[in-house]
Amino acid sequence: MAELADIVTGLGEKKFRAKQIFGWLARGAASFDEMNNVPLKLREALASEGYYIGQPEVVTEQISAADGTRKCLYEFRDGARVESVFMKYSYGNSICISSQVGCLMGCTFCASTMDGKMRDLTGGEMLGEVLRMKRLTGEDINHVVIMGMGEPFDNYDEVARFLRLINDPAGVGLSLRNITVSTCGIIPMIARFAEDFPQVNLAVSLHAPDGDKRMRTMPVARKYGYDELIEACRAYTEKTHRRITFEYALIRDVNDSEADARSLAHRLRGWLTHVNLIPLNEVKGREYKTAEGARVSAFRKVLEDSGVAVTVRRTLGSDIDAACGQLRADNKRG
Numbered sequence: 001m002a003e004l005a006d007i008v009t010g011l012g013e014k015k016f017r018a019k020q021i022f023g024w025l026a027r028g029a030a031s032f033d034e035m036n037n038v039p040l041k042l043r044e045a046l047a048s049e050g051y052y053i054g055q056p057e058v059v060t061e062q063i064s065a066a067d068g069t070r071k072c073l074y075e076f077r078d079g080a081r082v083e084s085v086f087m088k089y090s091y092g093n094s095i096c097i098s099s100q101v102g103c104l105m106g107c108t109f110c111a112s113t114m115d116g117k118m119r120d121l122t123g124g125e126m127l128g129e130v131l132r133m134k135r136l137t138g139e140d141i142n143h144v145v146i147m148g149m150g151e152p153f154d155n156y157d158e159v160a161r162f163l164r165l166i167n168d169p170a171g172v173g174l175s176l177r178n179i180t181v182s183t184c185g186i187i188p189m190i191a192r193f194a195e196d197f198p199q200v201n202l203a204v205s206l207h208a209p210d211g212d213k214r215m216r217t218m219p220v221a222r223k224y225g226y227d228e229l230i231e232a233c234r235a236y237t238e239k240t241h242r243r244i245t246f247e248y249a250l251i252r253d254v255n256d257s258e259a260d261a262r263s264l265a266h267r268l269r270g271w272l273t274h275v276n277l278i279p280l281n282e283v284k285g286r287e288y289k290t291a292e293g294a295r296v297s298a299f300r301k302v303l304e305d306s307g308v309a310v311t312v313r314r315t316l317g318s319d320i321d322a323a324c325g326q327l328r329a330d331n332k333r334g
């Protein structure tokens with residue numbers, strides 16, 4: 001809002017115009033022409049100065065007949081493409097957004113990282129993902145999870161900007177408590193995040209019971225060790241008094257044994273954690289298979305018996321390309 005006020009006054013207009021424009025943006029306006037209480041002269045000046053609204057276009061979408069899950073492939077002005085998913089839960093509507101175009105982290109089970117990273121998204125573009133979905137569905141968005149393509153802590157400043165933008169009471173005004181950020185474990189950013197955004201929920205993609213196993217599927221574990229990661233997460237819970245969620249994708253014969261579950265339980269017992277088990281979404285071009293149902297149940301039981309809070313992620317949109325990055329990979333240009 002302050003930046004917008006500077007722009008507007010710089011163009012010789014009154015400051016209150018910034019509030020009007022900010023309101024229009026938050027209500028999902030995709031062009032200056034829609035802002036009919038803003039003087040035409042100002043709208044034209046904004047466009048001729050090169051300002052534009054960073055809402056993406058929809059290249060293609062898939063809607064699940066089973067549960068209404070809606071997955072969009074978006075395209076920004078420069079041709080950059082990312083995915084976003086809308087999901088309906090009993091507690092409200094949720095959108096999963098991307099934070100980067102592609103990803104550099106190289107997790108071996110993930111489709112988003114196969115072609116590396118094209119660029120970071122800006123905070124405004126992340127907001128655009130939400131607002132475009134709102135417009136498309138005509139529904140409210142109650143929760144936002146930054147669990148799409150990209151590593152949010154590899155683009156910290158713009159993710160922070162997004163959080164402030166969507167939280168601004170003059171705009172969308174979404175509560176920070178209704179937002180979750182998921183990281184692959186860039187340790188220095190965890191402490192910073194606890195400092196900057198203690199109200200935002202944090203999820204950490206763990207996917208392994210120990211450092212050796214984690215290094216096999218997640219290259220980031222070579223830079224940031226397992227013990228250090230667990231320690232940083234524990235410090236986070238002590239500082240914020242907020243429960244941390246560990247995501248654990250169960251991959252057949254890779255990390256899904258009862259011995260794996262026991263060593264995981266040993267690490268997580270006794271502090272503010274919650275494990276979200278995700279049966280792997282199989283990705284074309286990757287050899288990994290999803291864990292069998294019996295293995296998932298046995299894994300869950302070991303954690304439960306050790307007193308670790310655990311849920312198995314409900315699979316929504318199983319009849320569409322659910323795993324992040326697959327829709328984009330299937331729609332390569334040229």
Ligand code: SAH
Nearest residue numbers: 110147150151182183184205247249280281
């Ligand atoms: N870079 C962030 C957020 C993006 S991915 C992170 O690593 O947390 C969101 C979650 O989906 C992560 O836990 C990621 O590891 C997981 N994921 C990626 N590919 C998957 C697949 N094929 N099946 C199940 N989960 C997957």
